[in-house]
Amino acid sequence: MLCQHCKKRTATVHLTDLVKGQKRERHLCEECASQEGVAVQQHVSLNDVLNSFLMSQSNVQELAKIKCPQCGMSFVEFRSQGLLGCPNDYDVFDRALESVIERAQDGHTHHTGKAPGEVVRIDPVHQERLRLQRELREAVEKEDYELAAQLRDQLGELKSQ
Amino acid sequence: MTLDDLVHSSGEWLATGGPLNDVVISSRIRLARNLTAFHFLSKADPAERGDIERTLFEAISTSEFGRSTFYVDIDKSDALDRQFLVERHLISRQHAEGEGSRGVAVSATETLALMINEEDHLRIQVLRRGMNLDEAWNEMSQVETALESVVDFAYHRRYGYLTACPTNVGTGLRVSVMLHLPALKVTGEIEKVFRAAKEMRLAIRGLYGEGTDAVGDFFQVSNQVTLGQTEEDILSGFKDNVIPSVVKYEQETRRALRQDKLVALDDKVWRALGLLENARAISSEEALFLLSHLRMGVVLGRIKHIDLEAINELFMAAQSAHLQKRHGGKLDGEHRSIVRADFIRDRLGRARPSPN
Numbered sequence: 309m310l311c312q313h314c315k316k317r318t319a320t321v322h323l324t325d326l327v328k329g330q331k332r333e334r335h336l337c338e339e340c341a342s343q344e345g346v347a348v349q350q351h352v353s354l355n356d357v358l359n360s361f362l363m364s365q366s367n368v369q370e371l372a373k374i375k376c377p378q379c380g381m382s383f384v385e386f387r388s389q390g391l392l393g394c395p396n397d398y399d400v401f402d403r404a405l406e407s408v409i410e411r412a413q414d415g416h417t418h419h420t421g422k423a424p425g426e427v428v429r430i431d432p433v434h435q436e437r438l439r440l441q442r443e444l445r446e447a448v449e450k451e452d453y454e455l456a457a458q459l460r461d462q463l464g465e466l467k468s469q
Numbered sequence: 470m471t472l473d474d475l476v477h478s479s480g481e482w483l484a485t486g487g488p489l490n491d492v493v494i495s496s497r498i499r500l501a502r503n504l505t506a507f508h509f510l511s512k513a514d515p516a517e518r519g520d521i522e523r524t525l526f527e528a529i530s531t532s533e534f535g536r537s538t539f540y541v542d543i544d545k546s547d548a549l550d551r552q553f554l555v556e557r558h559l560i561s562r563q564h565a566e567g568e569g570s571r572g573v574a575v576s577a578t579e580t581l582a583l584m585i586n587e588e589d590h591l592r593i594q595v596l597r598r599g600m601n602l603d604e605a606w607n608e609m610s611q612v613e614t615a616l617e618s619v620v621d622f623a624y625h626r627r628y629g630y631l632t633a634c635p636t637n638v639g640t641g642l643r644v645s646v647m648l649h650l651p652a653l654k655v656t657g658e659i660e661k662v663f664r665a666a667k668e669m670r671l672a673i674r675g676l677y678g679e680g681t682d683a684v685g686d687f688f689q690v691s692n693q694v695t696l697g698q699t700e701e702d703i704l705s706g707f708k709d710n711v712i713p714s715v716v717k718y719e720q721e722t723r724r725a726l727r728q729d730k731l732v733a734l735d736d737k738v739w740r741a742l743g744l745l746e747n748a749r750a751i752s753s754e755e756a757l758f759l760l761s762h763l764r765m766g767v768v769l770g771r772i773k774h775i776d777l778e779a780i781n782e783l784f785m786a787a788q789s790a791h792l793q794k795r796h797g798g799k800l801d802g803e804h805r806s807i808v809r810a811d812f813i814r815d816r817l818g819r820a821r822p823s824p825n
Binding site for chain 1: 503505507508509510511512588603604606607610614617621622623624625627628629630631633634635636638639640642670693694695696697698699700701704705708709
């Protein structure tokens with residue numbers, strides 16, 4: 309289906325509006341949709357990240373020479389397929405990869421989760437208690453004392469369990 | 470237990486009940502892991518792929534949780550069986566369409582599936598009905614702990630668990646919650662959800678994950694960031710923030726539709742039922758579209774004689790590979806549409822109380 313606006317590109321954004329009770333369907337390409345101010349849902353494409361990274365690199369030549377001794381993966385090859393060849397690549401491509409990861413992971417560059425052998429268990433009662441405590445604080449801030457009293461009772465019940 | 474035993478039921482996780490089930494269909498958790506002693510799959514030759522599959526199969530089948538699983542060799546399965554597993558959400562499309570040694574271990578209840586040699590050596594998936602990430606995580610944690618006691622997963626002091634694609638590195642954790650959002654879709658309010666999701670670095674996808682459209686008003690919300698947040702942070706973002714807000718938004722929009730646009734709503738819902746009860750040939754897309762409207766009618770109490778369970782089951786049972794497995798062999802598109810229409814009429818007929 310062609311974009312209804314430019315009639316050139318393929319329509320990939322499909323909108324359904326209700327205008328005065330009438331359903332209106334529009335089919336637009338991403339460019340026309342964003343010109344109209346419609347936020348197009350975009351997934352972070354690794355390729356985009358990689359391309360923008362490489363454009364910003366002055367030492368592309370240097371980078372092209374690096375190959376992982378364990379799996380033979382080059383950075384250019386990684387760039388074209390988006391997949392690494394072995395765990396060692398994370399060290400071999402070090403700085404180049406750090407920048408890719410930072411962009412793909414919303415600025416994060418360090419793992420903070422569990423390590424092998426660690427066990428993360430979630431206690432539903434504890435979670436529920438945290439939720440009630442938070443809602444209780446909010447209720448008190450909003451001066452909704454009726455709700456606060458209910459929440460306090462629920463917390464009490466939880467503690468006696 | 471084999472694949473054919475699954476044909477006449479839907480997975481336990483698709484049954485109704487479960488928290489917030491008027492909007493939340495299912496909660497899914499996935500962990501990506503790779504064995505430390507092997508290349509990632511893009512650099513593994515066929516022999517190494519075979520070794521990876523055997524190592525993981527062994528680790529799974531000797532673990533306690535593994536005893537209740539059965540294994541499907543995807544490389545040796547025919548196209549119909551592979552499609553059947555995709556429709557049941559037990560493997561990804563990528564896994565179905567891939568090449569070389571690969572498989573999936575599935576628990577009898579279908580709440581646990583371990584894909585071997587998909588993009589990573591191992592992808593563990595745990596499913597629960599409704600909004601139930603805590604339970605899903607605790608099962609996941611047991612499975613992962615059991616496996617970590619017998620195999621070494623690639624782990625980096627700085628980047629955490631290593632994955633073939635750096636977008637999964639760190640926790641390797643992907644949380645996906647499947648939502649039914651017909652009211653937000655029909656009013657166009659869904660665009661606001663998309664915008665908010667984008668700001669929060671969440672992805673919204675269709676019924677079958679990556680690269681699929683949101684058919685039948687089903688949307689999967691999942692995290693994109695896997696590094697720099699703890700497992701608990703990621704999970705609580707969904708439980709305490711994202712999902713409750715979207716659910717509330719959908720519920721309020723449904724309420725508003727019922728109040729201000731009752732005739733239009735009823736028209737949509739009853740037309741859907743009329744078509745489903747009378748069509749003699751129906752495509753899978755049209756069936757999903759109409760079932761979605763019907764589901765909205767049932768959860769809003771506009772249709773009372775059909776229960777949610779029957780509809781949830783139809784979403785899966787009316788799909789192509791399911792129809793063909795029940796039929797006992799391949800059907801061309803035209804015959805599938807006819808068999809599908811017959812099947813839906815039959816199920817809805819049974820859901821209807823008899824006239825006397």
